[in-house]
Amino acid sequence: MTDPRPTLRVAVTGASGKTGAAVVAGLLEAGHEPVALVRRPEAAASLREQGAAARLVDLDAGPDAIAAALADVDAVHHVPPNMHPAEDALTADVVAAAERAGVRRFVFHSVLQPHVPAMPHHLRKATSELTVRSSSLRWTVLQPASYAQNVLPFWDAAVASGTYRVPYDVARPFTPVDLADVAGAVVAVLEDPATTYGTFELAGPEVLTSADLAAVVAELSGRPVVAERQPVADWRAAVDPDGTRADVDDLVAMFDHYDAHGLVGSPLALGVLLGRTPTTVRDALRRDLGLAPA
Ligand SMILES: NC(=O)c1ccc[n+]([C@@H]2O[C@H](COP(=O)([O-])OP(=O)(O)OC[C@H]3O[C@@H](n4cnc5c(N)ncnc54)[C@H](OP(=O)(O)O)[C@@H]3O)[C@@H](O)[C@H]2O)c1
Structure with missing residues (x-):
């Protein structure tokens, strides 16, 4: 019997990092086609060895360069560089690039409790979430707890x-x-259009x-x-x-x-997305x- 789910070509930013690598592995395991966006050739080579496609782009290079790296993908899972001092501006560039490249489906890797004023890097996630929600994209926001x-x-x-x-x-x-559960949630969200315009805590x-x-x-x-x-x-x-x-x-x-x-945070949304207890x-x-x- 053939699998009724379409195979998705998903660009993953930060794919050489801890989170991005787990998402790439989860997409491969689910039979999709991750396109790892990385800035170092050696990281691209290593991801290709694991079976992913890889494209080189520095996310600080602006929307045109990022849009070029998003050609012919079905979706983007954006994992911002950890503690990047201008994460909100960088994410605005990735959103603009997705719009320019015509990639409508966009999943944003945020964080649990982004609106805490005492944590500047969480507030940059909150600002980024606003940019994502204000875009023309079919977005989903995921808010993972600490891994x-x-x-x-x-x-x-x-x-x-x-x-x-x-x-x-x-x-x-x-x-x-569990980071593997987070990757499973990314796959579930991409496979289920009903998650579009949803914001889900992953605890x-x-x-x-x-x-x-x-x-x-x-x-x-x-x-x-x-x-x-x-x-x-x-x-x-x-x-x-x-x-x-x-x-x-x-x-x-x-x-x-x-x-x-x-x-x-609450484990409820993650359990629903995974179809099992986290x-x-x-x-x-x-x-x-x-x-x-x-
Ligand atoms: N750790 C947690 O518990 C946790 C929980 C919730 C959310 N998050 C979020 O998850 C995200 C990723 O965290 P992580 O711990 O997986 O980070 P990480 O392991 O440090 O990986 C960061 C990635 O970003 C890439 N990168 C950095 N600057 C770049 C640039 N200018 N252009 C292209 N790529 C660039 C790095 O590439 P190189 O390999 O070339 O350096 C690396 O692939 C962060 O936004 C974080 O807030 C983390």
Whole structure:
């Protein structure tokens, strides 16, 4: 029997990054044709090896250059560069490029709770959402929570030292979402025209503190690991010793907000889009670390 779903050719921005790569993998797995938009030839080569098409474009190059890279695609999934200081202007260029290239379907990768005034990079997402909604495109906005996979870069240090260090209160709540579920939601949205003009939070099924996340690391590694609050000044000195990084003030503003409130959302929309309960952090990490299922 033939698959009734049409194969979609989907341009994915930020395709060499963590999010974009997961979306490209999800589209390939679902039988679609991702077109990875990347700025480095070596990233294009690596994505082609995985079976994706790839086109070179710097998203800072303006709408004409971006429109050229969008020729003959059915849809765009726009993943803005992480913490880009002009993300809203860059997204306006991608939207203008999609309009110019005649690509009507557009999915915007936003963030959970974009309208928090205390977090400048979230506000840039809110401004970008407004641009997307004000366009002539058939848009959908996805608002993912922080990813379950964000623990992984700290895994080895946490297991070796016995402490999972975060620069905010370890008792604040989060609803981490599995990046593979996020990719699944992108596919679901692109396949279902009823999601057009919808805005969907993508949050995981559990409310977890950093202390809870440390307990998951301990359980999966078989080693004692507890969460510990790292003073923000220590974090800043470690990541930006000479004070030259442009994104550090925005990250500190995010940690201050996390310190006061955490960041939580509802798993309901994600469950509907996936047609199942979203993946727990434990199961996502177990899968990504190649551990046997529970
Ligand atoms: N991490 C989370 O928990 C989370 C949660 C919700 C939403 N998000 C959002 O997801 C997005 C992606 O985050 P991420 O963590 O996946 O980022 P990432 O791994 O740092 O990847 C960023 C990507 O943007 C590309 N890029 C940067 N500047 C570019 C330019 N001028 N032109 C073309 N490409 C450019 C990078 O290319 P190179 O490889 O060439 O550097 C890379 O592919 C962000 O907008 C973030 O706000 C993240």
